[in-house]
Amino acid sequence: MSIWEYANPKKFMQTSAWALPWVAGLAAVSLGVGLVWGFFLTPDDYKQGSTVKIIFLHVPSAMMAINAWVMMLVASLIWLIRRHHVSALAAKAAAPVGLTFTAIALVTGAFWGQPMWGTWWAWDPRLTAFLILALFYLGYIALWEAVENPDTAADLTAVLCMVGSVFAVLSRYAVKFWNQGLHQDSTIMKVGEKDPIAPAYYLPLIVCIAGFVLLFVALVLARTRTEIRARRLQALLARERLA
């Protein structure tokens, strides 16, 4: 069995029809457990008070906003190299999901930043890179809508995706590249090191991250199925017009 089997729309539709209810169910359970655990059952932080509860939304959404773009990049490269339509449609399907996660990260970041930093927004390297990534998401979605020929749209958006990947990388590593600004470096990978995140927050955070990953997969599967059907619908309508 090869992964390229799933480039066949029929095979993708069959497999995703089986997988989607499971992934969506697991996403709902993980998100429900993680967010209830994080909101109701974690203590206030000694410095940040109850605002620490925002971590259970902010970190997973920011993580997935970047990873969604990486997934779109991989799918776009597969389209450019192998011309598999399902990969182009999967990239298109992922963009609104990535944009929503980016918006959640920006909004929750602002609500967390105002009481902790004293400002809703700062032109900090990481925040700025993230805002530009959000604009790339908007541009990517707009470009898909603006170009009538779907293969041309897939080509152009794939190139845009490659350019935007610079800001996806910067969103993650800006804190390391420029040692300045308000936003701290990641702490969840520092378990066992100095100043790690406390287990009381770490465990529900991992559950929330799993929930966001599963939600992303479920939404991309569902939206890709819709895109495949929409493409077939357009083809049948075009054939009907020619007949």
Add this chain to the structure above:
Amino acid sequence: MIPDLGKYAVAVLSSYGLSVAMIVGLVLLSYVQGRRVKRQLADVEARQGKTDG
């Protein structure tokens, strides 16, 4: 029962409220779009005597 969020209640509740609203909105939008396209495709296939792949 909502835990005591102290002076940061507005920030925390706004974060959760807006995030859940955005997630639910995206899920509903995806579901409605999916249903609509599936129905349209079924109509056209029935008209043309084809079946979904």
